[in-house]
Amino acid sequence: MTLKSDDVRSIAHLARLHIxxxxxDHYVDDLSSILDLVDEMNRVDSSGxxxxxxxxxxxxxxxxxxxxxxxxRDKFQGNAPDVADxxxxxxxxxx
Amino acid sequence: MTQTVTEILRGLAQGEFSSHEIxxxxxxxxxxxxxxxxxxxxxxxxxxxxxxxxxxxxxxxGKAGLLTGVPLAHxxxxxTDGVRTSCASRILDKFIAPYxxxxxxxxxxxGAVMLGKTNMDEFAMGSSNENSWYGNVANPWNTAHVPGGxxxxxxxxxxxxxxxxxxxxxxxxxxRQPAALCGVxxxxxxxxxxxxxxxxxxxxxxxxxxxxxxxxxxxxxLLQAIAGFDGRDSTSSETAPDNYSAHLEQGIEGLKxxxxxxxxxxxxxxxxxRVIETAIDELRRLGAEIREISLPNTSLSIPTYYVIAxxxxxxxLSRMDGVRFGHRCEDPTDLEDLYKRSRGEGFxxxxxxxxxxxxxxxxxxxxxxxxxxxxQLRRMIKDDFQKAFDSVDLILGPTTPEVAFxxxxxxxxxxxxxxxxxxTISLNLAGLPGMSLPVGFVDGLPVGMQLIxxxxxxxxxxxxxxxxxxxxxWHLQSPEGFA
Numbered sequence: 150m151t152l153k154s155d156d157v158r159s160i161a162h163l164a165r166l167h168i169x170x171x172x173x174d175h176y177v178d179d180l181s182s183i184l185d186l187v188d189e190m191n192r193v194d195s196s197g198x199x200x201x202x203x204x205x206x207x208x209x210x211x212x213x214x215x216x217x218x219x220x221x222r223d224k225f226q227g228n229a230p231d232v233a234d235x236x237x238x239x240x241x242x243x244x
Numbered sequence: 245m246t247q248t249v250t251e252i253l254r255g256l257a258q259g260e261f262s263s264h265e266i267x268x269x270x271x272x273x274x275x276x277x278x279x280x281x282x283x284x285x286x287x288x289x290x291x292x293x294x295x296x297x298x299x300x301x302x303x304x305x306g307k308a309g310l311l312t313g314v315p316l317a318h319x320x321x322x323x324t325d326g327v328r329t330s331c332a333s334r335i336l337d338k339f340i341a342p343y344x345x346x347x348x349x350x351x352x353x354x355g356a357v358m359l360g361k362t363n364m365d366e367f368a369m370g371s372s373n374e375n376s377w378y379g380n381v382a383n384p385w386n387t388a389h390v391p392g393g394x395x396x397x398x399x400x401x402x403x404x405x406x407x408x409x410x411x412x413x414x415x416x417x418x419x420r421q422p423a424a425l426c427g428v429x430x431x432x433x434x435x436x437x438x439x440x441x442x443x444x445x446x447x448x449x450x451x452x453x454x455x456x457x458x459x460x461x462x463x464x465x466l467l468q469a470i471a472g473f474d475g476r477d478s479t480s481s482e483t484a485p486d487n488y489s490a491h492l493e494q495g496i497e498g499l500k501x502x503x504x505x506x507x508x509x510x511x512x513x514x515x516x517x518r519v520i521e522t523a524i525d526e527l528r529r530l531g532a533e534i535r536e537i538s539l540p541n542t543s544l545s546i547p548t549y550y551v552i553a554x555x556x557x558x559x560x561l562s563r564m565d566g567v568r569f570g571h572r573c574e575d576p577t578d579l580e581d582l583y584k585r586s587r588g589e590g591f592x593x594x595x596x597x598x599x600x601x602x603x604x605x606x607x608x609x610x611x612x613x614x615x616x617x618x619x620q621l622r623r624m625i626k627d628d629f630q631k632a633f634d635s636v637d638l639i640l641g642p643t644t645p646e647v648a649f650x651x652x653x654x655x656x657x658x659x660x661x662x663x664x665x666x667x668t669i670s671l672n673l674a675g676l677p678g679m680s681l682p683v684g685f686v687d688g689l690p691v692g693m694q695l696i697x698x699x700x701x702x703x704x705x706x707x708x709x710x711x712x713x714x715x716x717x718w719h720l721q722s723p724e725g726f727a
């Protein structure tokens with residue numbers, strides 16, 4: 150599986166990940182060789198095998214819909230890069 | 245300073261030394277050796293000395309718990325309330341966790357003293373500890389070599405006697421592989437045995453926490469402290485943990501041990517194979533029945549693992565967006581620019597590679613070909629193990645195909661790095677417990693032997709490792725300069 154520069158650009162956009170233009174070729178090579186490794190999966194016919202999502206075949210445990218967390222806004226916002234009046238600040242989204 | 249946890253507990257109980265004294269000793273050793281090894285991202289001296297004094301008070305009152313007064317360290321991927329939890333990433337360089345992980349909480353409640361947070365591959369992605377924002381870790385057996393990864397700081401710190409024990413996490417071998425490369429003992433429990441709450445997620449269906457120590461007996465104590473149901477982890481198992489220490493002395497006579505022929509095939513360093521075979525002879529002499537088995541889909545485990553791990557990581561790491569916590573780029577022009585540059589600057593190269601592959605594998609039109617296919621192969625790999633456990637009690641093989649390689653030897657070729665995980669990753673896919681223990685040396689570097697158990701059979705793994713350690717001294721060796 151060989152990717153092109155444009156493929157990597159569009160994957161990087163989907164991942165919201167900035168990749169420097171001069172590093173692009175390097176990622177094209179690395180990702181292509183990883184996909185070659187991954188393509189080895191096709192050596193085996195797995196049609197009809199039920200996909201395994203949880204190694205113990207367990208399903209998500211449910212719990213009662215009760216409040217279990219207390220308000221720790223100040224503590225959590227201590228980690229934020231930019232806050233104001235208890236809100237998280239980001240660049241203007243709506244003009 | 246090559247004491248085991250068991251010896252420290254005995255010394256504390258008999259009043260030979262106080263927790264404050266040995267905590268100071270370990271802090272002094274960290275100050276002396278860490279500049280060379282780089283095992284620690286943060287050393288929490290003030291917390292350690294305060295906890296040690298409190299431990300001494302409890303010991304004096306006769307209120308000691310399972311680990312009261314024992315100093316140890318946590319991999320810097322477990323959240324620690326009030327202490328930086330970086331995951332060795334620039335993006336979390338200033339992140340102060342607002343709560344304790346369950347593993348951290350349980351170890352603290354058992355009375356242990358936290359010396360600091362250990363170095364690792366960024367977000368646990370790597371097999372050499374070279375992918376850390378804080379620099380690589382050196383292997384104390386030969387500082388030109390890697391300690392393994394991703395929990396390289398924890399393994400190297402135990403090997404060098406900077407801590408008697410440490411926590412780690414294992415998504416594809418990140419406890420067992422560094423344990424093998426550093427000559428220490430480490431166990432990855434069954435998926436769901438140890439709570440993942442507060443353990444920063446890499447691949448949620450594969451991640452599992454566990455301990456590193458100098459012996460199986462110490463690992464039994466530490467696992468006892470952290471194992472068990474936790475309602476805050478939705479995949480935590482409700483199966484009650486065994487009493488791991490109580491089972492240690494049961495012996496291994498008549499135990500049926502299977503050797504997967506695929507684990508002794510091409511790719512395994514023949515010198516390493518000979519070391520493992522000598523250890524197998526020892527187990528046979530101790531009464532185990534050894535037989536050959538087959539795990540036919542072993543070679544598929546690498547592609548299967550990397551699709552699942554990368555897909556899950558691309559999803560888990562999407563929370564690192566520069567908005568609520570973590571690194572934010574300077575002067576973003578709009579929200580998309582903020583996301584892209586914050587993540588681009590915050591993540592290292594290997595993490596970016598995995599996010600990109602994972603994003604691709606999950607993107608429209610490719611999901612069936614990659615993620616779904618990998619989940620089908622995952623079941624086939626699990627079924628191989630279940631079939632094998634119909635005829636054997638335990639599976640044994642090498643932990644790694646070669647001993648610790650030189651720093652820089654594989655950094656230009658991610659695929660050759662991934663192949664290091666050939667014997668360890670299939671357990672994570674199947675969710676099975678495994679451990680690594682030292683069984684000899686090649687070129688002056690430790691060789692690890694891997695034991696693989698059936699679901700929730702950690703007690704048996706520890707029992708076999710303990711029996712072997714009663715008649716061998718590999719686990720008691722210390723690297724020159726760190727005795």
